[in-house]
Amino acid sequence: MTQPAVELSVDGASVTVPAGATLLRACQAAGVDTPTLCWAENLTPVNACRICVVEVEGARTLVPACSRVAEPGMTVLTDSPRVRLSRKLVVELLGSSVDMSRSAEFSRLVSRYGAQPERFGPKALTVAQPVKLDNELFVRDFARCMLCYKCVEACGTDAQNTFAIALAGRGFEARIATEHDVALPDSACVFCGNCVGVCPTGALVFKTEHALRAAGEWRESEQTVTDTICPYCGVGCTLSLRVQDNTIVRVTSPSDSSVTQGHLCVKGRFGFSFVEHSGQHKP
Amino acid sequence: MDLRAIAAMPTDAEREAVDGVLGPAGEDLPTGLRAAKTHRTLLLPGLHALQARLGWVSPGGLGYLCGRLGVPPAEGYGVASFYGLLSLRERPAAFAHVCDDIACQVAGAEQLCAELTARLGPAEHLPHRADAPTSATRTAARWMRSPCLGLCEHAPAALVSVAGPEPRACAFGRASVARIEAALLGARPDTPETLLGGEGPRRLLARAGAVDPSSLTDYQAHGGQRALRCALELGPAAVLREITDAKLVGRGGAAFPTGRKWEAVARAPEQPHYVVCNADESEPGTFKDRVLMESDPFAVLEAMTIAGFATGAERGYLYIRGEYPLATGRLAHAIRLLRGEGLLGPDVLRSGFAFDIELRSGAGAYICGEETALFNSIEGFRGEPRNKPPFPVQSGLFRKPTAVNNVETLVAVLDVIRDGAAHYASVGTAASPGTKLFCVSGRVGRPGVYEVPFGTRLDALIQLAGGVAPGRRLQTVLLGGAAGTFLTPDELTVPLSFEDTRKRGASLGSGVVFVIDDTVALSPLLRRLAAFFRDESCGQCVPCRVGTVRQEELLARLATGGSFESRNAELALLDELGQAMRDASICGLGQTATLAIQSALAKFRPHSGAKP
């Protein structure tokens, strides 16, 4: 049975999307560039960051495009003064509390919305904290964590089904944690690195990358990316190997890969770094 | 699923506490994902049991609980760390929560906290404060500050719990160092009866104070169960019609028509349906639901049964905030009596209608009063509100059609059904028929719960409550609650109805009338409100998680004169922030967190340097 189509208006243009499609999809169909931070193709929307809000005629508040389902006859505005103000404030609130400097998308949004995170003053509370180094494969630098929930989803039902990490605490002190904040090697973590793969801010980074960056030797312009098929088992996952100076510095998988949806296991993710660093699986 | 057990082995006490909720370990619960979904609703009751037995949620206890329920330990920890009444650090068995919220602040809570510090040592930091010690730190603190405990008419208030094999909890007003110390040693400080006042017909408070809340016979002697019998005779369709005709409007803050809500649930094709009584009452300054549940528990349960009958639900959940031990005890007792008499169970009043009620306790989280956060809390997840749509009438508790109502809304249902919609509307205004409960507290002669017809003027209500003390001048009234509006003395002529308050940019909220005279400094009050929202934000969405912090910082700058910009620039910034929070936050908490504060800053100049 073919899905019935839904017709709606986005910024004055009429667009048609399949039933059940989100407003984000409708915006894409209308050729409107809608920013997202906590949304990802391969994860269930959590609609937490609110950068994607749009105005729907008749609605009391703005609505998140990434998760709101399109309805027939909706009139959607994506660049109204209300939308611009909210998006600007979301950028400023994030920028004033989290180190977003590793997100290219974020810098783009700062200019696009004329955001000035410094408006909240030099003493604005931040999530600054020491980097967590508790295993040989990746580091957790939560001063960069924007609480997009992506790592939790990747560790849970959306990919890994390990549930090693979850949201803990409440309000501004909400954070990503293992039970009782135990070190990752003492938790259920199987070091698949899927959380690292989805993290948009650099809060979760592979140790190789972290070390190179700390030494000031991370040179993105000199890096090459090569796709290959993982040799470890018969599943045939696509691996994207990022190489600098003949060293593999990051292993990811394309999120549109039909085999992996962007997710890998410990062997594909870290197998290469084992070879090069002769590190152990579990520290 | 790969669940790794937390290393620590459970002690006997930890096992006992958990097994007391889940049954003996021998008959182990099935494991695996499917089972985890059904048993997970027992997570919060299990956490409560550990807290009550040990005084904290220990790693061994949490690991054992999670293992038996098939809940990943990280998620169990994430849930436990969400709630203010659960401690993840070891604590002395006897522990006090001392309210320093608005009504208690104007009744001397700061002085009390200073005295307590001198006598008992420093307070424990709120667990979710940035400057809190890490979770590994042991604390010997014997008390902590608390948001509103719903005892504002007896401010200042405290809640003391003593953990052990026979745990005790006691909430009391007129708190003093001596009374708190006595409670820590096991005494039960008394609280005076709450003053019940008002004008016009007494409907919602008809039995309160007159009926024995522990006796079903006495309840029936006071007309109890007549509404249920009427409803069973009328049939569901006629009950729905009466509620709609009565134009009954919800009293939980959102002012939604109850008839429309119930009809939507009754019509929903998906099964089963649920009814939920929202007794989380945590809006600062609100205590009417507590008084109803303590003084007339059978009425709340009778009304839930009618709601179940009308909406086609066989199961109701009553979610009551964890800070109300007396009301919880009375409701639990009432449910037992009703089951014994066949008024709850497989065949209510031999009508063929099956209905039962489960009592669930919150654990210290204002946000769990938001209906979808409440569902998540019952289901054993963090109390994070869900995005709407879908609305609860389509997808609520356990993702099934759910009618959720405030305690007062439900009690009003009894009058509508027993006496008919026309009689119900014989008082009140055309758009807001009937009577309404108000929680009058602050600097008035006779704080208490007042029942008046909708449309009564605010100044008349304040007069009923004794007005401000002789020689004092009324400075302002906070109407509606923390998310309400500050009114000037000129604005007190407003009739208390949904439509009249809305016209003036205010709202009835949860029925808070917090009176402030000229002895009270506004600045600390506003900062306490800002701190409340910051502490109670669930943290899920950026506008509220960070926005409530920025609002608090901004007020601190205004108060201390540490402004890095001019006052006007600060107010303009707050304006923009408030607009974005209203527009882009997920739920009502973030959407309304700046309203009261903005109204005060616009109408008064509490931080302009001069006297407040």
Ligand SMILES: Cc1cc2nc3c(=O)[nH]c(=O)nc-3n(C[C@H](O)[C@H](O)[C@H](O)COP(=O)(O)O)c2cc1C
């Ligand atoms: C942050 C927040 C807290 C709330 N707390 C309560 C509460 O404690 N009690 C309540 O009845 N409704 C509360 N509500 C409103 C509920 O979401 C819901 O609208 C209400 O329970 C519906 O009942 P009613 O239709 O009878 O008013 C709260 C809403 C928000 C946004």
Ligand code: SF4
């Ligand atoms: S590495 Fe894999 S198992 Fe470990 S926390 Fe990340 S997603 Fe979960």
Ligand code: SF4
């Ligand atoms: S660690 Fe990264 S992926 Fe996880 S919540 Fe923070 S920013 Fe998102």
Ligand code: SF4
């Ligand atoms: S508005 Fe605040 S309380 Fe509501 S979902 Fe967002 S962070 Fe949570």
Ligand code: FES
């Ligand atoms: S992308 Fe939609 S809320 Fe984050």
Ligand code: FES
């Ligand atoms: S009990 Fe303290 S403010 Fe309500």
